[in-house]
Amino acid sequence: MRRVLTILFWFFLIGFALPIGISAALYYGGAEAKADWRTADRSSAGLLEEPLLHSDAVVRIYAARTVRWRGVFAVHCWLVYKPRGASAYTRYDYTAWTELPVRMNGYAPDGRWFGRAPETLYALDGAAAERLIPKVEDAIRAYPLREAGDYHAWPGPNSNTFIQAILDAVPEIDATLPALAIGKDFPYDGRWLRPTADGAGFRLSFAGYAGVTLGWREGLAIDLAGAGLRLDIRRPAIELPGLGRFGLPASSA
Numbered sequence: 001m002r003r004v005l006t007i008l009f010w011f012f013l014i015g016f017a018l019p020i021g022i023s024a025a026l027y028y029g030g031a032e033a034k035a036d037w038r039t040a041d042r043s044s045a046g047l048l049e050e051p052l053l054h055s056d057a058v059v060r061i062y063a064a065r066t067v068r069w070r071g072v073f074a075v076h077c078w079l080v081y082k083p084r085g086a087s088a089y090t091r092y093d094y095t096a097w098t099e100l101p102v103r104m105n106g107y108a109p110d111g112r113w114f115g116r117a118p119e120t121l122y123a124l125d126g127a128a129a130e131r132l133i134p135k136v137e138d139a140i141r142a143y144p145l146r147e148a149g150d151y152h153a154w155p156g157p158n159s160n161t162f163i164q165a166i167l168d169a170v171p172e173i174d175a176t177l178p179a180l181a182i183g184k185d186f187p188y189d190g191r192w193l194r195p196t197a198d199g200a201g202f203r204l205s206f207a208g209y210a211g212v213t214l215g216w217r218e219g220l221a222i223d224l225a226g227a228g229l230r231l232d233i234r235r236p237a238i239e240l241p242g243l244g245r246f247g248l249p250a251s252s253a
Contacts, residue, residue: 015229016241023242024072037067040115047110051088057130058082061122061175064113073242074182077163080109081133094162101151120251122175139169145188154226155208156186171197176217179228179239185211
């Protein structure tokens with residue numbers, strides 16, 4: 001028993017505490033800790049073309065480090081789409097500071113998240129994107145936790161819970177949220193055990209406070225108090241709490 005406890009202690013120290021500690025040191029030693037989030041840049045990061053210059057349908061999922069000290073260990077994810085020929089992109093976020101948490105077009109589609117540049121998690125264009133957009137819109141309308149007061153930064157439901165629910169509802173979106181997407185495992189529909197979106201694995205969540213995911217898309221992920229440690233099998237990489245991904249890129253873009 002003592003040997004098991006020792007192994008678990010070192011696993012927690014090396015796999016969780018140390019990476020988060022390094023991430024915190026990098027944050028507090030950098031410019032972000034001194035910046036005023038209220039005046040931070042939220043303009044376009046230049047990841048999308050002007051909609052009238054790109055007539056094809058578009059589906060995108062973005063992630064960026066979240067506001068202030070929370071960025072030490074978490075990202076904020078959002079979704080963007082545009083039907084073929086549309087004159088503007090549509091962006092959906094799930095936030096705490098609006099009357100209702102599901103927010104449409106509150107920011108530039110590919111805007112910096114309070115100064116932090118977004119990363120493309122998923123990109124799909126053309127006819128395949130056009131076919132997905134109605135399913136995405138249905139998933140957004142069906143999301144159950146959309147009333148005032150439903151948002152909770154931790155353990156959820158938060159922005160990442162919302163995007164994960166869309167991925168679950170539209171398995172054709174071949175994307176996985178990063179381990180830094182705290183809240184993605186929160187059981188938004190009350191189901192603590194559910195299959196992964198592609199049906200090739202499972203996700204077990206104890207009310208968002210801890211969980212385990214195993215699947216082809218997701219690899220093996222262990223979540224403790226929101227912090228995630230993930231081994232990606234399909235695109236070989238490891239994702240560490242606070243530090244993010246090391247290995248092949250996750251994006252299909």
